[in-house]
Amino acid sequence: MxxxxxxxxxxxxxxxxxxxxxxxxxxxxxxxxxxxxxxxxxxxxxxxxxxxxxxxxxxxxxxxxxxxxxxxxxxxxxxxxxxxxxxxxxxxxxxxxxxxxxxxxxxxxxxxxxxxxxxxxxxxxxxxxxxxxxxxxxxxxxxxxxxxxxxxxxxxxxxxxxxxxxxxxxxxxxxxxxxxxxxxxxxxxxxxxxxxxxxxxxxxxxxANSGPALRMTKRLLIEGRHARLDSLLDQSAALQALAHQTTEHESALDAALARFGQPRAATP
CATH class of the missing domain: 3.90.226.10 (2-enoyl-CoA Hydratase; Chain A, domain 1)
Structure with missing residues (x-):
């Protein structure tokens, strides 16, 4: 074999x-x-x-x-x-x-x-x-x-x-x-x-970057080869809404705010 x-x-x-x-x-x-x-x-x-x-x-x-x-x-x-x-x-x-x-x-x-x-x-x-x-x-x-x-x-x-x-x-x-x-x-x-x-x-x-963000970014780049701008913007909004809910985004946002001396506001 x-x-x-x-x-x-x-x-x-x-x-x-x-x-x-x-x-x-x-x-x-x-x-x-x-x-x-x-x-x-x-x-x-x-x-x-x-x-x-x-x-x-x-x-x-x-x-x-x-x-x-x-x-x-x-x-x-x-x-x-x-x-x-x-x-x-x-x-x-x-x-x-x-x-x-x-x-x-x-x-x-x-x-x-x-x-x-x-x-x-x-x-x-x-x-x-x-x-x-x-x-x-x-x-x-x-x-x-x-x-x-x-x-x-x-x-x-x-x-x-x-x-x-x-x-x-x-x-x-x-x-x-x-x-x-x-x-x-x-x-x-x-x-x-x-x-x-x-x-x-x-x-x-x-x-080194977010796995979910990488996969969604690649999907948008592929769709951008043939999609109309309005269609791609709509898909981008949907995927961005998902990205905002990932732990990778939360961790990266906390780290970025800390670098600038701006602690994240407490959640109400």
Missing amino acids: SEPFFKLTREGAILIATMNRPQTRNALTDHDVVPAFTELCEEVNVDASVRVLVLTGAGPAFSSGGNLKTIRERFGSGRGAPHESRTAYRDGIQRIPLALCNLEVPTIAAVNGPAYGAGNDLACMCDIRIACESAVFAESFVKLGLIPGDGGAWLLPRVVGMSRACEMSFTGDPIDATTALAWGLVSRVVPAEHLLPSALDLARRIA
Whole structure:
């Protein structure tokens, strides 16, 4: 039996999920990968003690996207009717972006090497991306005569803008970490030995905040991608009303008032 796709480690409120298939460059099309992602996201959503998820890869690559051998065996010409391939995508890899986009906690992708095709899109599914200097990004589907079947056409323009998303998608050419930083695909580039420490430092700064507030803030940011302002304001008011009732808010408010020498007024 093969090893589990994820190696999971915990540091306080931070969960570190390492894709642990270096022999396939952490490809996403093996049969057990989609369930691994969906189960991970479901478990995090019900575990209130988790406040941040850090996603990275074992070995020299972040993720090669599709396993070429698996793609040919499962989807290639003569391997079933087109409607069967469509169903296989919907019931397969397309469940990963849905799971990650419905994940309630902030996610940081620590991109430790090449992120090609679905691997590039996987990085875009995360809220924050940090790359090592050797990281390379490519929306490379067109190089194989394919399209971004995992949602990349929705994800990538929201990260780098339409013009650059078109350039990456139409050429399939890779961009290096420096270009990724200039284009806004990643928020910082660090030496390889500093990648995970940098991701964890950021994760600690996030995890120091209220767990309920983090989850509700992420929900508003996701809704803000498509909601009207009035609808988002209404949802914000509802979630803020909940936030006011949390013990985390009460404790933070007491601490802030104490710093300014203003003890909290007694409750009538």
